[in-house]
Amino acid sequence: MSNAPVASNRLTPEQYQQNFADIKPALSHYQAKVEAARCLYCESAPCISACPTEINIPSFISRIATDNIQGAAETILESNILGGSCARVCPTEVLCEQACVRHHSEECKAVAIGSLQRFAIDNSTLHPHPFSREATSGKSVAVVGSGPAGLACAHRLARHGHNVTIIESHSKPGGLNEYGIAAYKLVNDFAQREIDFITEIGGIDWSYETSLGQTVTLDQLRSEFDAVFLGIGLQGHRRLNISGEDSKHIQYAVDEIAHIRQSKQLSELKVGNRIIVIGGGNTAIDIACQMRRLGATDVTIAYRRSTKQMSATPHEQAFARQNGVRILEWSQPVAAEATPEGVCIQFQKTATDEQGGLKATSESFSLKADMVYVAIGQYFLTDCFANSQHPPDTSHGRITVTPDNHTSLPDVWAGGDCVNKGEDLTVHAVQHGKIAAESIHRFLTAPEQNNSQTD
Numbered sequence: 084m085s086n087a088p089v090a091s092n093r094l095t096p097e098q099y100q101q102n103f104a105d106i107k108p109a110l111s112h113y114q115a116k117v118e119a120a121r122c123l124y125c126e127s128a129p130c131i132s133a134c135p136t137e138i139n140i141p142s143f144i145s146r147i148a149t150d151n152i153q154g155a156a157e158t159i160l161e162s163n164i165l166g167g168s169c170a171r172v173c174p175t176e177v178l179c180e181q182a183c184v185r186h187h188s189e190e191c192k193a194v195a196i197g198s199l200q201r202f203a204i205d206n207s208t209l210h211p212h213p214f215s216r217e218a219t220s221g222k223s224v225a226v227v228g229s230g231p232a233g234l235a236c237a238h239r240l241a242r243h244g245h246n247v248t249i250i251e252s253h254s255k256p257g258g259l260n261e262y263g264i265a266a267y268k269l270v271n272d273f274a275q276r277e278i279d280f281i282t283e284i285g286g287i288d289w290s291y292e293t294s295l296g297q298t299v300t301l302d303q304l305r306s307e308f309d310a311v312f313l314g315i316g317l318q319g320h321r322r323l324n325i326s327g328e329d330s331k332h333i334q335y336a337v338d339e340i341a342h343i344r345q346s347k348q349l350s351e352l353k354v355g356n357r358i359i360v361i362g363g364g365n366t367a368i369d370i371a372c373q374m375r376r377l378g379a380t381d382v383t384i385a386y387r388r389s390t391k392q393m394s395a396t397p398h399e400q401a402f403a404r405q406n407g408v409r410i411l412e413w414s415q416p417v418a419a420e421a422t423p424e425g426v427c428i429q430f431q432k433t434a435t436d437e438q439g440g441l442k443a444t445s446e447s448f449s450l451k452a453d454m455v456y457v458a459i460g461q462y463f464l465t466d467c468f469a470n471s472q473h474p475p476d477t478s479h480g481r482i483t484v485t486p487d488n489h490t491s492l493p494d495v496w497a498g499g500d501c502v503n504k505g506e507d508l509t510v511h512a513v514q515h516g517k518i519a520a521e522s523i524h525r526f527l528t529a530p531e532q533n534n535s536q537t538d
């Protein structure tokens with residue numbers, strides 16, 4: 084529950100609706116045809132290698148151009164079963180569209196690959212399910228976590244005929260697609276509709292409110308299933324480590340974002356007037372913009388380095404500014420003090436030292452806020468392995484995996500945010516789940532595995 088002290092019902096119902104409507108309106112049939120005609124069908128197609136899931140982009144665009152929308156959707160889904168949500172949430176400006184040859188032409192405008200992908204998925208018939216399940220293999224796999232990594236892995240395994248059980252600690256599936264991505268990127272319950280589509284392949288069972296490390300141990304799963312996939316994301320929140328941090332007026336941004344995503348009535352959410360967000364990534368931008376769209380009048384993001392060093396892309400920073408968010412750079416919080424209305428944060432100005440590191444300067448200032456949201460990153464919590472005799476290697480902070488997402492344990496794979504590949508987008512999680520599923524499939528169908536099972 085939000086502790087925000089100030090008002091609810093600040094905007095008219097129409098304003099709430101408008102502020103949380105789709106930020107990227109869908110292309111019409113005519114617009115999609117015109118945009119598809121801009122593709123040069125490049126032989127080397129740099130857009131394909133820039134897509135983490137390696138979607139055959141010129142192939143699906145040519146199908147749109149020839150009115151084969153169903154074929155276009157199937158081309159996308161063959162590589163990325165969450166192609167619908169990726170079309171909506173991918174930062175295409177730093178992926179496929181950045182690599183598009185038209186991005187460097189005189190037009191200076193890439194083919195709108197993300198919008199075309201969305202057009203294809205939204206305008207095709209996905210029922211009955213476009214892929215069929217192979218004959219059942221008799222093998223079973225536990226997939227822990229139902230975020231993009233777990234869902235992609237589960238679908239690919241089910242397609243290969245394996246029986247999958249998804250183990251999820253929440254009562255609702257989807258991971259950050261359901262609890263993290265900004266509401267205006269995935270409108271109309273898209274995340275849940277996509278999960279319905281994915282599980283229509285068959286062979287996927289669910290175990291909700293089952294938590295690895297509490298309800299079930301990794302050792303148990305390894306003895307009950309032929310293989311295990313871990314797609315458990317990052318559950319630890321980084322703290323500021325400043326005095327006064329435990330104030331109820333200081334909260335983690337991801338918790339508030341989840342609260343907004345699950346809210347049935349935005350007008351009933353209590354929202355502060357003056358908001359400070361601490362951090363420089365996607366999450367900082369997302370909470371700041373959502374606060375503005377909920378009616379907060381004064382929203383400031385404070386970041387300890389320069390905007391050039393923010394992990395939020397220039398595109399995202401521009402989006403924040405368009406939403407009326409102020410970005411303060413070189414500002415590091417050093418203490419928090421309670422005020423009658425909220426909290427006052429003291430900041431120290433920072434600068435780069437001779438070695439390129441960060442140093443505090445003698446300059447300081449303070450800002451008052453009704454609410455402060457901390458968005459300085461998340462980390463992997465090893466608690467889920469606490470009661471397992473044989474946990475996978477996590478010596479580098481997250482689960483260590485090989486290029487095919489195999490952990491240090493012979494029958495355990497992992498993917499998505501919880502692994503140490505240095506990749507943190509939805510589309511990366513989907514690719515990890517897919518790669519792991521293919522590796523698990525090879526493991527389950529290897530002659531030695533089958534011999535040992537029948538012996």
Ligand SMILES: Cc1cc2nc3c(=O)[nH]c(=O)nc-3n(C[C@H](O)[C@H](O)[C@H](O)COP(=O)(O)OP(=O)(O)OC[C@H]3O[C@@H](n4cnc5c(N)ncnc54)[C@H](O)[C@@H]3O)c2cc1C
Pocket residue numbers: 172173174227228229230231232233250251252253256257258259260263264265268293294295296314315316317318337340365366369467498499500501507508509510512
């Ligand atoms: C606020 C926010 C906004 C973002 N916006 C974007 C964006 O716009 N575009 C983009 O590409 N990426 C975005 N990302 C990143 C993206 O959401 C993640 O990279 C992606 O969701 C990772 O998928 P995952 O499956 O690894 O983990 P998650 O989506 O975190 O899913 C993990 C699942 O595991 C479950 N789980 C955890 N622990 C256990 C346990 N012990 N037992 C059982 N189940 C467990 C969780 O309940 C959850 O369902 C955003 C991230 C955040 C935090």
Ligand code: SF4
Pocket residue numbers: 121122123124125128129130131140141182183184185194196
């Ligand atoms: S790089 Fe651009 S123009 Fe070339 S195939 Fe990809 S989308 Fe088409």
